Amino acid sequence: MSNLRAAVIGVGYLGRFHAQKYAALEGVDLVGVVDVDLARAQEVAQEVGCTAYTDYRPLLDKVDLVSIVVPTQYHYQVARACLEADIHILLEKPVTQTVAEAEDLIRLAAERNRVFQVGHLERFNPAVVALAGVLKNPMFIESHRMAPYKPRGTDVNVVLDLMIHDIDIILTLAKSDLKLVNSVGVPVISDEVDIANARLQFESGCVANVTASRVSVDAMRKVRIFQPDAYITIDYQARKIGIFRKGGEGMPLPMIPNVTLEERRFEQGDSLMDEIKSFVRSIREGLPPVVSGEDGKRALAVALEINAKLAPQGPM
Known part of the structure; x- marks a missing residue:
């Protein structure tokens, strides 16, 4: 089977990592990297052994797949051009600026029979899997x-920058239509909201309380889940989950009668490489992507509703 030809459009902080993964991936030839900053494109191209471009359009007839890692305002324009050229796309989150743009890309990908994957990286975290x-x-x-x-x-803002990761995970876990959204946000350093909290109520009765901040001293990525038979904790950074159950088979907890704890820890993985491998596998095997355009659209729609209902408290 011939190698797939790949390119990365946008090689800033995250795009550079995409380029490194493709360059290391068996069965894929990294043809080029694109950035409006020529010096940056040349630096990354030299590092991964491919050609540097400042415009993605000359690459459209040279590649089979791309990662699109440009600023959100350009997602739709670049993704649409790639799909129209029959290129499979891995588009970073948030998928687009508007739901209508996402819907158009979903339609076009289906018409062209192209894989359209959205870069919600947390789906590939071993603790989530x-x-x-x-x-x-x-x-x-x-x-x-x-x-x-x-x-x-x-x-x-922080909702589209960070919280959208958790929105996507919560929508996947809840598996229910959204009923009600309430939210509050505060701009601290930037002109956009930097700290936000949202309360999501689903038709199933499930409630989610979501907090995101990009002005914290320490990093934290944790989730707690309550269900009728268990209480589950996820620590993304520590790569572990804890499952508390009544009468389970885990370690008994002396302080809580008849409740046990099962802990699972995971080795340091490479979620980005797993994401890109999954994207390539979908192309080769004709499989639906783990995170589809529809998934990206759904997360965006909720994020935009949270933004629309933000009750700003003013700068601190």
Whole structure:
């Protein structure tokens, strides 16, 4: 089977990592990297052994697949051009600026029979993957995603920058239509909201409380899930999950009668490489992507509803 030809459009902080993964991936030839900053494109191209471009259009007839890692405002324009050229796309989150743009890309990908995957990286975290078979009818979900301030990513607010990761995971866990959204946000350093909290109520009765901050001193990425037969904790950074059950087979807890704890820990993985391998596998085997354009659209729609209902408290 011949190698697939790949390119990365946008090789800033995250795009550079995409380029490194393709360059290391068997069965894929990294043809080029694109960035409007010529010096940056040349630097990354030299590092991974391919050609540097400042315009993606000359590459459209030279590649089979691309990662699109440009600022969100350009997602739709670049993704549409690639799909029209019959190129499979891995488009970073948030998928587009509007739901209508996402819907158009979904339609076009289906018409062209192209794989359209969205870069919700947390789906490939081993702690999330390990929840398969454990999750049953969650009734309350609480997530905290805290990060130190970084100037990159501030073209969007914290909901579209960070919280959208947890929105996607929560929608996957809840498996129910959204009924009600309430939210509050505060701009701290940037002109956009830097700290936000949202309460999501689903038709199933499940409630999710979601907090995200990009102006924290310490990083934190944790989720707690309550369901009728268990309480589950996820620590993305520590790569572990804890499952508390009544009368389970785990370690007994002396302080709580008849409740046991099962802990699962995971080795340091490479979620980005897993994401890209999954994208390539979908192309080769004709499989639907793990995170589809529809998934990206659904997460975006909820994020935009949260933004629309933000009750700003004013700068601190």
